[in-house]
Amino acid sequence: MTSSRFAVATHILTLLALKGAEPLTSEVIAESVNTNPVVIRRTMAGLREAHLVVSQPGAGGGWRLVGAPEEITLAAVFQAVEPEDLLALPTKSPNISCPVGRTICQTLGGVFHDAEAAMTARLACVTIADVLRDSVPSATLNRR
Amino acid sequence: MTSSRFAVATHILTLLALKGAEPLTSEVIAESVNTNPVVIRRTMAGLREAHLVVSQPGAGGGWRLVGAPEEITLAAVFQAVEPEDLLALPTKSPNISCPVGRTICQTLGGVFHDAEAAMTARLACVTIADVLRDSVPSATLNRR
DNA sequence: TGTTCCGTAACTATAATGGTTACGAAAGGC
DNA sequence: GCCTTTCGTAACCATTATAGTTACGGAACA
Numbered sequence: 001m002t003s004s005r006f007a008v009a010t011h012i013l014t015l016l017a018l019k020g021a022e023p024l025t026s027e028v029i030a031e032s033v034n035t036n037p038v039v040i041r042r043t044m045a046g047l048r049e050a051h052l053v054v055s056q057p058g059a060g061g062g063w064r065l066v067g068a069p070e071e072i073t074l075a076a077v078f079q080a081v082e083p084e085d086l087l088a089l090p091t092k093s094p095n096i097s098c099p100v101g102r103t104i105c106q107t108l109g110g111v112f113h114d115a116e117a118a119m120t121a122r123l124a125c126v127t128i129a130d131v132l133r134d135s136v137p138s139a140t141l142n143r144r
Numbered sequence: 145m146t147s148s149r150f151a152v153a154t155h156i157l158t159l160l161a162l163k164g165a166e167p168l169t170s171e172v173i174a175e176s177v178n179t180n181p182v183v184i185r186r187t188m189a190g191l192r193e194a195h196l197v198v199s200q201p202g203a204g205g206g207w208r209l210v211g212a213p214e215e216i217t218l219a220a221v222f223q224a225v226e227p228e229d230l231l232a233l234p235t236k237s238p239n240i241s242c243p244v245g246r247t248i249c250q251t252l253g254g255v256f257h258d259a260e261a262a263m264t265a266r267l268a269c270v271t272i273a274d275v276l277r278d279s280v281p282s283a284t285l286n287r288r
Numbered sequence: 289t290g291t292t293c294c295g296t297a298a299c300t301a302t303a304a305t306g307g308t309t310a311c312g313a314a315a316g317g318c
Numbered sequence: 319g320c321c322t323t324t325c326g327t328a329a330c331c332a333t334t335a336t337a338g339t340t341a342c343g344g345a346a347c348a
Binding site for chain 2: 291292293294295296304306
Binding site: 031035094110132 | 162230233234266267275
């Protein structure tokens with residue numbers, strides 16, 4: 001099981017898309033997500049590094065989307081907040097004196113990579129705009 | 145990040161496939177995986193429930209594959225040892241007085257399900273026989 | 289009857305996650 | 319220049335999952 005960061009990040013971006021150009025503070029976002037502003041900032045840090053959002057400190061500041069909701073795929077969101085590999089190899093290396101143990105990790109690495117790529121490809125078909133439309137059908141996107 | 149159970153289970157099944165009808169003890173398997181016999185038994189419990197392996201206590205006992213390696217897909221292995229959802233929704237429900245928070249979990253649930261299905265579909269294309277061939281090319285499968 | 293082996297409970301150590309407090313720094317209104 | 323707002327981040331705690339380990343009961347079989 002992964003962390004809920006991906007779910008939280010998607011929730012936040014959808015909220016930002018709904019509110020359009022208006023910047024939202026961590027406090028306001030935290031209320032919608034039902035958590036602490038610091039948790040929001042932690043999650044947003046990854047999104048900012050990926051240039052999906054920008055932040056502005058000071059009065060009237062907060063968070064805004066960088067691009068159009070139609071152009072933010074969930075694959076990009078996933079990679080921004082869950083960098084690690086989804087399927088894990090064992091921390092302790094297998095016994096290299098066993099013919100299987102000697103090579104299994106390399107074999108599995110390839111399979112795992114393919115499987116994760118398949119999942120990412122599926123996530124790349126969905127955008128924040130799609131999520132917003134699905135989640136709040138009545139929303140008229142406030143475009144900049 | 146998931147646990148390494150899926151990797152360990154695949155390792156074990158590959159080892160059983162290599163050894164054919166000969167039953168392997170938890171001790172022998174643990175040596176190849178480089179861990180403790182109890183950890184092996186814990187992992188095997190899921191595989192037994194899924195009818196992928198059978199165990200036999202007592203002298204000369206151990207673990208054997210139930211079916212042919214060609215018929216055991218990694219999707220079946222994955223589902224046997226990692227039953228939970230891969231992508232997680234937040235433990236705390238969002239704020240239902242927010243239009244996004246009210247509905248986002250249901251929307252995300254659908255997306256997550258599709259993404260996991262895409263990964264599983266990819267894993268269903270690979271069998272234990274494939275892994276064995278890839279990992280130990282020289283292996284002649286000892287068939288029953 | 290004794291050895292071998294699984295089945296499982298119990299305990300521990302470690303790491304990840306999420307929640308919280310705290311405080312520094314940047315932005316902008318006055 | 320000051321003061322308020324807000325982000326950025328460190329630090330700490332509680333909770334949970336995983337993996338490792340010991341221990342012991344019960345089944346199989348010679």
